[in-house]
Amino acid sequence: MTKTTTAALYPNAKVAAEVGTYSEQNSTSLPKNLIEYHDFIVESRSDSDYMVSSLQAQSLAFFARAFGAKRILEIGSYVGFSALVWAHAVGQDGKVTGLEFSEEYAKIANEAFEKHGVKNVEIIVGDALQTLSTLKPEEPYDLIFIDAQKSGYPDYLRDILAGSRPGSTTRLLRPGGIIIADNVLRRALVADGSEENPNWGLQRHVKTAEDDLTALRKFNAALANDERLEALLLPVFDGVGFARLLD
Numbered sequence: 481m482t483k484t485t486t487a488a489l490y491p492n493a494k495v496a497a498e499v500g501t502y503s504e505q506n507s508t509s510l511p512k513n514l515i516e517y518h519d520f521i522v523e524s525r526s527d528s529d530y531m532v533s534s535l536q537a538q539s540l541a542f543f544a545r546a547f548g549a550k551r552i553l554e555i556g557s558y559v560g561f562s563a564l565v566w567a568h569a570v571g572q573d574g575k576v577t578g579l580e581f582s583e584e585y586a587k588i589a590n591e592a593f594e595k596h597g598v599k600n601v602e603i604i605v606g607d608a609l610q611t612l613s614t615l616k617p618e619e620p621y622d623l624i625f626i627d628a629q630k631s632g633y634p635d636y637l638r639d640i641l642a643g644s645r646p647g648s649t650t651r652l653l654r655p656g657g658i659i660i661a662d663n664v665l666r667r668a669l670v671a672d673g674s675e676e677n678p679n680w681g682l683q684r685h686v687k688t689a690e691d692d693l694t695a696l697r698k699f700n701a702a703l704a705n706d707e708r709l710e711a712l713l714l715p716v717f718d719g720v721g722f723a724r725l726l727d
């Protein structure tokens with residue numbers, strides 16, 4: 481039988497959950513303190529679904545190491561879980577910068593960094609639509625993770641590309657550097673926004689959700705079509721977009 485690009489969906493939620501748990505258990509584990517922090521946030525906060533899942537965190541750490549990333553910029557840090565994962569992946573001689581809108585989230589994140597003895601993460605509080613373009617890193621980042629408000633994704637990409645021109649002494653992303661963007665399929669609604677998609681009901685009354693889908697389609701197309709990028713959209717988790725900066 482010919483293989484197709486149809487995403488492998490599991491027959492029901494129970495099987496899908498078993499596959500997720502099995503995959504998590506058969507991937508290199510995160511350090512115990514990070515697993516505990518993830519569990520603590522899930523148990524203590526109603527907005528904990530902002531965080532990447534444990535398996536996605538394992539995959540981020542794997543990719544960062546496989547890419548040899550030592551300097552990582554994260555747009556959207558929430559209470560610092562994914563930043564802790566990046567800090568773990570880059571090691572003590574690496575550096576992580578997070579951009580986070582909420583002072584409250586940034587404070588919780590900074591407390592967590594202190595509690596876990598992590599000294600190589602800095603959170604810049606403010607609207608990343610403004611702070612991103614003001615960054616002038618001494619050395620460019622190896623990897624930029626986009627995980628803030630979905631309507632901002634096209635602007636973040638524009639600012640990353642504009643801030644990473646060949647020859648610039650303060651470029652954001654190095655040549656060959658990687659962009660990873662989370663939630664680019666948004667419960668499959670980005671690819672299939674029709675009423676036949678069972679997830680359609682989740683967003684039909686929310687204007688911002690429709691704006692998010694439009695922005696994500698624009699972002700995905702820009703990632704795929706910009707001649708400075710090589711792109712890959714993987715239908716895993718909530719859709720993860722990858723791009724490699726060629727120049």
Ligand SMILES: C[S@@+](CC[C@H](N)C(=O)[O-])C[C@H]1O[C@@H](n2cnc3c(N)ncnc32)[C@H](O)[C@@H]1O
Nearest residue numbers: 530531532556558561562580581607608628629
């Ligand atoms: C999905 S959460 C990030 C989760 C985090 N990466 C993790 O996995 O642990 C998105 C975060 O982006 C932040 N955010 C939203 N809009 C932003 C903006 N314009 N500038 C900076 N941060 C923003 C939100 O406050 C929220 O904390």
